[in-house]
Structures are given as C-alpha cells and as structure tokens.
Amino acid sequence: DAGVIQSPRHEVTEMGQEVTLRCKPISGHNSLFWYRQTMMRGLELLIYFNNNVPIDDSGMPEDRFSAKMPNASFSTLKIQPSEPRDSAVYFCASSLKAENTEAFFGQGTRLTVV
C-alpha cells in the first residue's frame, strides 16, 4: 500500500483565494483525520470522520474551513477565503475504526498564504 497520500505537498496562495487540500487514505481504513501543525499550537485536530461521516469538527477554526469525505477513498479540506494566519502544515491521517489502532500519516501539505 502506498500509504496516506496528500496533495499538493506545497501550496502558496494569495490572501483571499480558495485553497483545497486533498487526501487519499489507506485502503480499508474507515477513520480519517485532518490535523494542522504550527510552531505555536503544535498538532491540532481539525476534524475526524468515521465511515465518511464527520464525527467531531470542533477543531475547525471557523466557517472559512470546511471538510468533506464523499467516499471512502477521498477527502478534501477547503479554506475559503484564505488568510495569512492559515499558513501551516496540514496533515491527513487514517486508521481502522477501533481506538486501539494507530493512525498513519501522510507527508503533509505546507500551506503558505501571502
């Protein structure tokens, strides 16, 4: 298996533009997570899906952020409009549903909003 695949690896965009980050989880995994990593706040959970259904989106910072999982093999995280404070590394991870299994992480998308 190729692991969790995220695209793009790097994204530079201007403030106010829409940004879409993409994630393909490991086949057979039915939990998917989006995390944001910054120096100041560390790794923050943004949203968590089980079987394509959002379970906990309390970490989504504001209405500018939205996430979807239309099927078991694809998820998107969208920021519209983007702001400079959204600059961070965004990680997608997947796991089997049970809590006693580890999450596997993608390589991350480094987002820079100028």
Added chain:
Amino acid sequence: AQSVTQPDIHITVSEGASLELRCNYSYGATPYLFWYVQSPGQGLQLLLKYFSGDTLVQGIKGFEAEFKRSQSSFNLRKPSVHWSDAAEYFCAARPAGTALIFGKGTTLSVSS
C-alpha cells in the same frame, strides 16, 4: 480538561547517552497511548503503542516506553542515542470514541 502534556520542549543528549522523554495524560479512563517521531519536513511515524497488558512496551529503532497508571505517565526511553535520533517526538492519546490527541512535542538534539 483532557490533555496530553510533554513538559520538555527541547532536550539535548550526547550521542551514546541514554534518553528519557516525559509524557503525562489527563483523562478519566486510561486512553490508548502512542509515541510518534517526526523528522524535519516529514510526516509522523509510529514508534510504539500501549493498549493494555505489559506496562513496558518495545518499539522500533530501539525505543521503549513504560506506562505508569499511578503517575498517569507514558515516558519514552532509549538506552543509547544515535545522531540519527535527532527529531521531534510526540506523545499521543486516543480516548474511547475519539481521535488522537497530541502533546506539544519534544525536540531532541544529539551532540557529538
């Protein structure tokens, strides 16, 4: 509040010396516990995990961790550190029915 705490932001260890990275959790019931490592520009890689049973768990790259319920701790150890171990280390907990929650991380530097 439920949380994972890594008290040490940055640690420097001499190559060949032993290492212990601290982790404490604050949850009503014992969550599942994990240690991950992140090299610069990379994603997170699992080092080891604890679910139940033997409180001393072995992981990859010569790492081990000990779960101590009385101290709500899950400290990571390695007997002899190599220069390639320099990275950022994250302790994480996964309470029942939720996602992984991470500590703020500890950056390990290795001096020669």
